[in-house]
Every structure is written in structure tokens, then in C-alpha cells.
Amino acid sequence: MAKPKKLFKILLGVAIGLAFSYFFASTGNTCGTARVARRVSSPEPPEPPPNQNLIFVGVMTAKKYLDTRARAVYDTWGRHVPGRLVFFSSETSYSDKIPLVALRDVDDSYPPQRKSFKMLKYMYEHYVDKYEWFMRADDDVYVRYDKLEELLRGVDSKKPLFIGQTGKGKSEEMDRLSLDTDENFCMGGPGVIMSRGTLRKIAPYLEDCLSNLYTTHEDVEVGRCVRKYAGISCTWSYEASDDFEMQVIFYHNQSGEAAFTGDLKQKEVHRAITLHPVKHPRQMVRLHNYINGLKVQDALQSSLLLHRDIVQSMAELGYRMDRLEHAQLAPGLELFPRKKGQPDYLGDSGLLGVPVSINRYQPRNLGDVLEWELISKTLYSHRDLNPRKRIGSSLKEGLGDVIREIMEQINSYSKQRGRVIDFKEILYGYWRLDPVHGADLILDLLLVYKKYRGHKMTVQVRRHAYVQQTFTGIFVREATPAGTETSASKDDGIVHQIISKLSDNLAPLSRRPARPAAPVINLLLPLSGRHDTFVRFLDRYVGVCVAEGEPTRLHVIVYAGDDYDATVESIRRTRSEHGLDDDALALVEGGAEPFARGAALQKAVDRLRDDDLMLFVDVDMAFDRKSLDKMRRNAVRGLSVYFPIVYSLYNPKLIGGDVHQVVDGRRGFWRQFGFGIAALYKGDYDKLGGFDLHIKGWGYEDVAFFDKAVASGLKIARSADPGLVHVYHEVRCGAELDAEQRTMCLGTKGNTLGSLATLQALFDKYRRLFR
Structure with missing residues (x-):
């Protein structure tokens, strides 16, 4: 019996050993470097194609940023790196939405020195033979993955290299960094890249570097470790082009939280490979969309050049530009297999292929x-x-x-x-x-x-x-508010539209789906005096909006003055005659202070809710229902602000005849530089900061507000609207206006007198008076 018992103990020991081996293999290696937080679909992202094993990107993040910053990185540039991207966080971190490694015995304390060194060790142990380059990145950096690939494929990855924005430390702390005069480090924020050879050299000593820290700066300590064990410092410049090359392509914006929140049309954005810091997920998405827009422009330019090459090549074969659509490269092989209007149509070479020439346009007569x-x-x-x-x-x-x-x-x-x-x-x-x-x-x-x-x-x-x-055509894209969807944008859009058409003709058998209610437009009208003009406006409003059932509300901001009582009486009488309550035709007291348009509009704005659609209007404006429809279509909450271009009438005393019937260059002009008429939602108005209430008197408040809108992330919608007509009135430019306001006022006064042709005719007629 002793022999079987001994054999049983041996087998039991082997089984226990295998169980422990499996346990340790599943929880980490013998050094306890990391534990992989499993995803719903797979433990890690799929292996990249063989030609995409260029770089492994490790992004350091924290548990509190997994669903915000880290998710924004993964949903934008992170999915497109020419290799693999994995996030590294603390031991208790978990996510089923991003590829995540939860590093064992690591927390989210700052500075993240332990996290950084453990991440580098993980890269070495799992991927050093699979990728040429390794990048350490933060979750607030944006990487131009296409430019990154272009850079790295032009550099020998077999050499020991340490690439990033070079740092020596701030002048007041240089002595405390313990760096020799010939030493530097790669600043961590904009990203740090090391070759496979560099990672191999420092990997055996990462624990030693972590145990012998001189400072609290994680990037400084990584740089010190690379210098000590790989014998190299951070690359000062790429191919010795200039001392500032790495500061350009690994770009750090000094604005902090405000970085990349304004205008993105900056040379730094266009030239950089990495952009840091991008603190908010929304700004990361905005930056990604802008970069994608640049790629679209590059693709369109490449397409244009290809069309020019096609035109030049086919001309050698005897084809005229206007016949290229029907050209054949060989019998049965068409140059353009897809025709205009079909999917995958490559474009009209007759338009896109026009060669560059200073004299490309030849006028046939003087008028051309x-x-x-x-x-x-x-x-x-x-x-x-x-x-x-x-x-x-x-x-x-x-x-x-x-x-x-x-x-x-x-x-x-x-x-x-x-x-x-x-x-x-x-x-x-x-x-x-x-x-x-x-x-x-x-x-x-x-x-x-x-x-x-x-x-x-x-x-x-x-x-x-x-x-x-060259203008190449008109492309229309319909934008809808967040959370809504048009029938044409659904997967079954075409079928849905066909069924709707058939349903219209089969009314007894099916009901036509109800159209969504049009948003109510709140017309905000500031008023000081000018009672007769107000009566004309009120008659227009009743005819266009009240009589036609147009969903609108009129808010009249009335200032004290000679016409105050008459204006109030007109509002009261109109309410009574048409059954309007105080909300449908509201009287807003402007008070006795001097009139200022921006301050007057603000009094009415304060009465509205964030989801109310507003229209800033003047008492001299005439409008129709089509104009109101344009307001609703072009002002989209959180997306766009609408500044229509109105048609402004000239002085009727100089023009003569009925000036209200025809829109042409003799009777009036398009006021392209007028921004007083605007449609937007109250919530967007507040986000823009509203009007500058310090501006008094005539004008300029609309220009300042328009500049705010241009600088914001909202789209500016502008179009000429023949239904919006500004009826002429005399402009008075008082001496109380400041210099800039008075200059603008005098310019407007001169522009509204008449067209150049009319003024020239008057000058010729009365030339003798100027002698």
C-alpha cells in the first residue's frame, strides 16, 4: 500500500504545481508587472497587418479619465496608428470599451513615475520583437498618425534613438534636476518615442532606475535612465534641419486649459506631428475633425492634379477636353466607367482638368x-x-x-x-x-x-x-441638431420617402405622418421713438405672422420718450383686435436710460429659455414667411448661427418710382457687412457671451457680436435673402458717438444714398453747382 500512496502524493504535487503555474501565468509574470483588464469582445485589440507593425503606442491614463480623455483618444486618432495602441492605468482600473492594461501595484498618484517605468517594462516583455518603435504618450495629446508614420519610416529604427521635444528644465530648477551640461530629456507631454534598440538597452535596468530617482519629474527620470544605460540623449533636431525642429513637430501649447480651443488654422497645428495638451474630449474630437478636413483637402488637390494629367495625356491621343467623358483607353475599356450622377463617379475632367494659366479666362466683350x-x-x-x-x-x-x-x-x-x-x-x-x-x-x-x-x-x-x-461644383450637406434625424438620413431613407409618397395618394387607407412642429421664433425688436415706422412694422407682423398662423412671438423693448404712450397703445390695440396674449405680443420696458441696441435686446433675451429661437430685428425691416423658414433651417442649436444678408433700399427721393417691387442694383444693395439681423438660440447666445453692454449709441454692437461668433466653434451661416428688405430711413450720426462708431455711421449713411450710377448721374446733372 505504501507504493500507491507515494505515487498518489507525487501526482497530487504535480497537479497542485500545474494549478499554481496556471494561476501565476494568468495574473502576471514572475515580476508581477501587469494584469490585463479584459474587454467585452476580446482581451486585446486584434493583431495589426504585417506591414503595420511600425509602432506600439502606450498611453498613460488614470481611472477617472477612462470614459472621457482615454475614450476620446481611442475614438479619434487611437484607432489609426500604424501598429497598436494600448492604454495603461492603475491596478483597479477596468474598461470594456478601450484596450487597457491595469498595471499591478500601480496607483493613479502624480507624478506617474512608477506607472511610466512599469509601462516601458510591459512593452519590452510583450512586444519588443513585434514593433520597430515604442511611444510613451499621455491621454491629452493628439497624434497625427499619418505624419508620425512618414517620420518614422524615414529613420533607421536599428539605431538607438530617443525622439521628442528636448527639455533642459526651467532655469530656476535646472540645478535640482541633477543633469550634466551635456544631458537633456524628452518632455513627456508632447510624446516620447524610442527605437527598439533603445528599449532593449534600458529594459534590464528599469527597476534600478525606478529605485534611484533624483526628482519628481517622470520624463526627466526616463531621460536620465536612457542616457545612463543606452548612452544617448533626446534628439535635438531631425536631420539637423534647425534647432527648433522638434519643438515644431512635437508641439506643446503654453496656453494650458485654453490650448486648441480657438482658431485651429495655425501653422503650428498644420506642421506638428503631436499636439499637446488637449484637455477636453470635445476639443479632441474637434481637432480630429479639423485634421480630417485637411486630409480631404489634400485628397481633392491630388484628384485635381490627376484630372489635369488625364487631360494632358488624352490630348496626346487626340481627345478634346469636352469629349473625355466618352473616351476609351481600348475597345470596351472606358476611361470613365461611371457616368455623372452614378455612385463612384470620378468627376468632370472638363472642369477639374483645366490647366493652370494666367489667361485662363478670356472675356468676349467689355461687359465680361x-x-x-x-x-x-x-x-x-x-x-x-x-x-x-x-x-x-x-x-x-x-x-x-x-x-x-x-x-x-x-x-x-x-x-x-x-x-x-x-x-x-x-x-x-x-x-x-x-x-x-x-x-x-x-x-x-x-x-x-x-x-x-x-x-x-x-x-x-x-x-x-x-x-x-477654380470652383468645382456645389455640394449640399444637411446638418441636423444633435439627437435628431431626418428621414433621408436613416438606413431605409429612400424606401421611407417612397412609402410616404404612396401614402399621400392613398389617404383613405393610411394617414399621412404628422410633420414636426416648426420652432417658435421670438422676434426681439428694440424701439426708441419712431412710432409711425413701428405701426408699419406691426401691420407687417400681423399680416405675415398672425393672420397666417406663423408660430412666432414678438417682444417689443420700448424706451421712454415722446412716442412712448402711442406705442404702448398700438400694442394694446393689436392684442385686443387679434386676440393675442401678453406672451404673443410682449411689451418689455426699456426704462429711461439712454437707448443702446445691445442693452435693449439683452432685456428681452433675459426673459427667454435656452431652447428658445431668437431673431434680432429692426423696426425698418420688411420680411415674409420664406425668410422665417430660412431662420429656422439655418439656426441650429449648438451648431450654427444665421446672419442673413438683407437687401437695403436706397433713398427713394433720389431713385424715384416704387422702390419696393424689384431687387436690383439701382433700387438697393446687398448689405454684406451688416450683422444686426441674426437668428440663434438663446443657449448659444449665452455661450458666446452676448452683446458688449458697454457700447452706447449707434452701431458696432452687432460687429463685436459677429466677431465673437466667428471665433467660436459654431458655424456661421450667411445667405442673401430677397425677402428681407431694409426700408430706407435717414441716418443721423451724432457728435456724441466715438470716432469708430461715427466713421461706421457716416459710411452707412453714404452707402444708402444711392448706387454709384445714380450718384454719377446726379453729379453730371448738377455739375455746374460744384464749379
Whole structure:
């Protein structure tokens, strides 16, 4: 019996040993480096394709950021890295939405030194043979994965390299960092990259580095460890292009929480590979959408160049541009197998393939000549009564886009040539815009030429740039508020529309689905005096809105004055005659203080809720139901603000006849630089900061508010609306206005007198009076 008992004990010991082996294998390695937090679908993301084993990205995060920052990273750039991305967090962290490693014996305390060194050790033990490069990143950094791949595929990964934005520490703490004069470190925020060889050299000593920390700075200690055991420091510059290259491509914005919350059309955003810090998930998504927009522009440009190549190549075969749609490369092999209107149509080469030429547009008569406007510190144009005016925000933004594209093309080969050219200013330029043919620009640019190889030099140079922007067609995209969906945007959209059409013809058999109720428009009308004009406006409002059942409410902000009692009586009488309650036609007391339009509108705004649609209107405006429909379509809460372009009538005493019937250049003009009429939701108004209530008297409050809207993340919708007509009234520019307001007032007064042709005719008629 002794032998079987002994055999049983041996087998029992083996079984227990196997059980313990399985247990330790499932919970971590012998060093207890990490424990993988399982996902719902799979423990880890799938293996990347063989040609995508370029880089392993480890993103350090914390338990409290798993559903915010970390999720935003994974849903934007994290899914597209040319390799694998994994998040690293504390031991108690768990997520079923992102690939996560919960590091054993690691918490979320700051600074994350233990987390960083344990993450590097995990990378080495699990992936050192699978990837060429390894990146340490934070959850508040945005990575241009396409540019990152371009950079790394141009560098020898077999060399020991440590790449990032070089740091030496702040001047007041340099002595406390214990760095030698020839030592530096890669700043952790914008991201740090090391080659496979570097990770192999430091991996055996990571525990030793963690046990011998000199400072509380995690990136400094990683840099010290790399310097000590790999013998290298952070790369100062890439291919010795200039000392600031790494500060450019690994970009750290010094604005903190406000970084990347404003205008993204900055050269730093366009040139960088990593952008740091992006503190809010919403800004991460916004930045990702902007970067994707740049990629779309690049794809469209590539498509344009391909169409030009097609036109040039097919011309050698005897095909005219207007016949390319039917061209065949061989019998039965069409050049464009998909025709216009079909899915996957490649575009009209007759439009997209037009070669670049300064004389691409040839006028046939004098009326077809396109006029040029001069751009200098201001804009000079013959189209306005005042030929000298400020450069508008749209043109200014367009020039910025053009200059950025020009400089990117100029510097596309700068590294190979050992030089760089920076833009300084536009000395002058000419531009013209035609709705059919596009825009042409001739620019005289002042540039700074810097040569940093061989004979180094810096010198200013002038260059002319000829730019052509061809309009390629109109694309319509319908935007809807968050949480709503149009029938055409559903998966069964087409079928749904067909069924709806059939249902309309089968009314006895099926009911037509009810249309959603149109949003109520709150018209906010500030008023000081001008009772007769108000009566005209009120009659218009009753005819367009009340009589037609249009869902609107009118809020009249009345200031004390000579016409106060008459205005109040008109409001009371209109309520009584049409059965309107105090909410449908509201009287808002403006008080006895001096009238200021912004302050007056604010009194009515304060009465509304965040989800109320507002229309800022003037007493001189005439409108129709179509105009109100445009307000509803173009003002979308959380998405867009609508500033319609109104048609402003000239002085009828100079024009003569009925000026209300026809919209043309003799009777009036489109007030493109007027922003007083606006439609938006009250919640968006508050987010924009509202009107500047310090502005008194005539004008400028609308311009300041429009500038706020442009600087925000909301879209600006603008369109010319023939149904919105500003009836002429005399403009009085009092001496109490400040200089800027008075200048704007006088400009408006001059513009509303009459067209250039009318004023020229009057001048010719009464020329003798000016002698």
C-alpha cells in the first residue's frame, strides 16, 4: 500500500504545481508587472497587418479619465496608428470599451513615475520583437498618425534613438534636476518615442532606475535612465534641419486649459506631428475633425492634379477636353466607367482638368471683363461709394489659407536643400472673384530666407505668387441638431420617402405622418421713438405672422420718450383686435436710460429659455414667411448661427418710382457687412457671451457680436435673402458717438444714398453747382 500512496502524493504535487503555474501565468509574470483588464469582445485589440507593425503606442491614463480623455483618444486618432495602441492605468482600473492594461501595484498618484517605468517594462516583455518603435504618450495629446508614420519610416529604427521635444528644465530648477551640461530629456507631454534598440538597452535596468530617482519629474527620470544605460540623449533636431525642429513637430501649447480651443488654422497645428495638451474630449474630437478636413483637402488637390494629367495625356491621343467623358483607353475599356450622377463617379475632367494659366479666362466683350481689387493694409474697390475699406473677415481668412498653402509648397523640400523660408507679410496684392470661374490672386510677398547648411545666412526676399482657385461644383450637406434625424438620413431613407409618397395618394387607407412642429421664433425688436415706422412694422407682423398662423412671438423693448404712450397703445390695440396674449405680443420696458441696441435686446433675451429661437430685428425691416423658414433651417442649436444678408433700399427721393417691387442694383444693395439681423438660440447666445453692454449709441454692437461668433466653434451661416428688405430711413450720426462708431455711421449713411450710377448721374446733372 505504501507504493500507491507515494505515487498518489507525487501526482497530487504535480497537479497542485500545474494549478499554481496556471494561476501565476494568468495574473502576471514572475515580476508581477501587469494584469490585463479584459474587454467585452476580446482581451486585446486584434493583431495589426504585417506591414503595420511600425509602432506600439502606450498611453498613460488614470481611472477617472477612462470614459472621457482615454475614450476620446481611442475614438479619434487611437484607432489609426500604424501598429497598436494600448492604454495603461492603475491596478483597479477596468474598461470594456478601450484596450487597457491595469498595471499591478500601480496607483493613479502624480507624478506617474512608477506607472511610466512599469509601462516601458510591459512593452519590452510583450512586444519588443513585434514593433520597430515604442511611444510613451499621455491621454491629452493628439497624434497625427499619418505624419508620425512618414517620420518614422524615414529613420533607421536599428539605431538607438530617443525622439521628442528636448527639455533642459526651467532655469530656476535646472540645478535640482541633477543633469550634466551635456544631458537633456524628452518632455513627456508632447510624446516620447524610442527605437527598439533603445528599449532593449534600458529594459534590464528599469527597476534600478525606478529605485534611484533624483526628482519628481517622470520624463526627466526616463531621460536620465536612457542616457545612463543606452548612452544617448533626446534628439535635438531631425536631420539637423534647425534647432527648433522638434519643438515644431512635437508641439506643446503654453496656453494650458485654453490650448486648441480657438482658431485651429495655425501653422503650428498644420506642421506638428503631436499636439499637446488637449484637455477636453470635445476639443479632441474637434481637432480630429479639423485634421480630417485637411486630409480631404489634400485628397481633392491630388484628384485635381490627376484630372489635369488625364487631360494632358488624352490630348496626346487626340481627345478634346469636352469629349473625355466618352473616351476609351481600348475597345470596351472606358476611361470613365461611371457616368455623372452614378455612385463612384470620378468627376468632370472638363472642369477639374483645366490647366493652370494666367489667361485662363478670356472675356468676349467689355461687359465680361472681371475687375480686380487692390489688397494692401486695406481693401481698395471701385464697387463701393467708399473705395477704401477694411479687409473683411472672410477675405482675411481666405488669404491666410492661401498663404499657408503657398508656404507649405515652398518648404516641401526645404530639409533636403538645407534651408527654410518663412512668411512675413503681404506687401500688396490683387484679387478678383467670379461666381462661375473662381478666384484669382496676384500677391507680392515679403519672405525671410534662412540657410542653415554650408554658408549660413538670413535675408529678406520678395516673391510674386499667382494663385488660381477654380470652383468645382456645389455640394449640399444637411446638418441636423444633435439627437435628431431626418428621414433621408436613416438606413431605409429612400424606401421611407417612397412609402410616404404612396401614402399621400392613398389617404383613405393610411394617414399621412404628422410633420414636426416648426420652432417658435421670438422676434426681439428694440424701439426708441419712431412710432409711425413701428405701426408699419406691426401691420407687417400681423399680416405675415398672425393672420397666417406663423408660430412666432414678438417682444417689443420700448424706451421712454415722446412716442412712448402711442406705442404702448398700438400694442394694446393689436392684442385686443387679434386676440393675442401678453406672451404673443410682449411689451418689455426699456426704462429711461439712454437707448443702446445691445442693452435693449439683452432685456428681452433675459426673459427667454435656452431652447428658445431668437431673431434680432429692426423696426425698418420688411420680411415674409420664406425668410422665417430660412431662420429656422439655418439656426441650429449648438451648431450654427444665421446672419442673413438683407437687401437695403436706397433713398427713394433720389431713385424715384416704387422702390419696393424689384431687387436690383439701382433700387438697393446687398448689405454684406451688416450683422444686426441674426437668428440663434438663446443657449448659444449665452455661450458666446452676448452683446458688449458697454457700447452706447449707434452701431458696432452687432460687429463685436459677429466677431465673437466667428471665433467660436459654431458655424456661421450667411445667405442673401430677397425677402428681407431694409426700408430706407435717414441716418443721423451724432457728435456724441466715438470716432469708430461715427466713421461706421457716416459710411452707412453714404452707402444708402444711392448706387454709384445714380450718384454719377446726379453729379453730371448738377455739375455746374460744384464749379
